[in-house]
Amino acid sequence: MTQPHNGRTDVVVIGGGPAGLSAAITLARALRSVVVVDAGQPRNAPAAGVHGFLSRDGISPAELLATGREELARYGGRVRSGSAVTARTRDDGFEVTLTDGEVIEARRLLVTTGLTDELPDVDGVKERFGRDVVHCPYCHGWEVRGKRIAVLASGPMGVHQALLFRQWTDDLVLLTHTTDQPAPEQAAQLAARGITVVAGVVDRLEIDDDQLRGVRLADGQLVACDAVAVGPRMVASSPVLDDLGLKPVAHPFGEAVGMTYPAEPTGATTVPGLWLAGNVTDLQAQVITAAAQGMAVAAALNMELIMTETAAAAR
Template identity: 85%
Template sequence: MVIGGGPAGLSAATTLARSLRSVVVIDDGHPRNAPAAGVHNFLTRDGVSPADLLAAGRDEVTRYGGSVRPGRAVAARTSGDGFQVTLADGDVIEARRLLVTTGLTDELPDVAGLRERFGRDVVHCPYCHGWEIRGRRIAVLASGPMGVHQAILFRQWTDDLVLLTHTTEAPAPEQAALLTGRGIAVVAGVVDRLEVDDDRLRGVRLADGRSVGCDAIVVGPRMVASSPVLDDLGLKPVAHPMGEAVGMTYPAEPTGATTVPGLWLAGNVTDLQAQVITAAAQGVAVAAALNMELVLAG
């Protein structure tokens, strides 16, 4: 059973179905990247909408004999040599092996209007969105330890970039020198809200009344993987190497195996930095390792 019908889960399910395994994908239909106009850096599929990519993936799973079950997994327990998973509608599904690919949640700064525009002109990944906002006025909203890093990185896509310190401290002297050397202005003060006119981002309004113009905003969300299924099975999330402020994921071996026998992970649920194509590739690799375990188990 695969819980999570994103790129990692669908790629894994297709690989398992092509290996003549009986596989069902449980998916609640709420992909993380749904607001984005297109998927990028996915060879041959650049610009495809997230919805179209997932629809094609579901078609591939079913074409090889797998199935996709709409629903949300809310609980799990071990049962003999396998697992029992309970869905929100009360149904219970049994499986010999369990692969969780439920991704993560982006926790955004508490700024009015930010969530509504996330994935459009409020972005977090330069490789996902940098090309689309190139040459425009970009404001980096510092809300954690990655603010200066993001400002220096996004500077590659524009000559007009400002770092808003928001709730973070002023950059340390060495950081300030890096910013100055790259022509990045620093504006201190808490950001109160976005300024939008005719559904177009015009800038941000600070709590002290000042306005800073921009066409796009870069944020560093806290990325959190959370799964009642994994919690029930005894797997606990761990902090990113840079700290809990960056995010939390569930631990797994490079193969995707976990400390719980028969439980596997792939994609953002265990890797905060995995882009769509990375998560899809991980799904294939983990499915291959999982299949080998079943082969050896007989």
């Protein structure tokens, strides 16, 4: 590992997903000392494979992260298993406390802890999420192409999601569930695309021999389908960011879509020395996007350190 600067690690990265590992590798290659703190609970763990990642299409999430850790180790970076529970500023840097009480001092802090998917409260959805219950057509659309898809509306984006998934199948229904009926203009769009709207609250998924057979409504009606598309509320939450005074804000489409922490395009925040990358600040970033953001933010962070060091040397 590259030697710490004046006894402190240059950068602590909280979150060891694609954004965090990509950032850490970039920093380590820039000869920075870097420690990644990771709880080992990636958002996409239920998925069979990562898609849309150039040259790595179909790789399992676990294998992708294991490969990233190996690459980081080659450049002297270190992964520390555990969670960061608190953080505070100190001497133009940060102190990060882990669940076991260890305190890591760092000149800069990069948070890449991702987000949590708040799924519809429907029996069977959570258990099959990432299999035949999907949310992103660019991640899973190919795998469910041509199948019977039921879009389970649970927020303001139901119609949008139905029109989007229609690209992958011509056998699609929109279940209004707990949302309002589509507005007249939306209803016309759905009808033009041959999308049937089914009103009524969804009670559960019908599973037979570990196969999805359909969606059962509260009134007893069965809507047959091979896959269910959901729109989870995406929420970024971090005790570390809260400790440092950074507060989450609503997605541009509203709190019902999700909450995220604000950052500049470079990843810098209003808290000096605190940087963000990946889903914690961009709810819609896919795996390859988050990894790219990690590299870009790391480069900006490294340049900020260079300018700080240059100013100190000039003095």
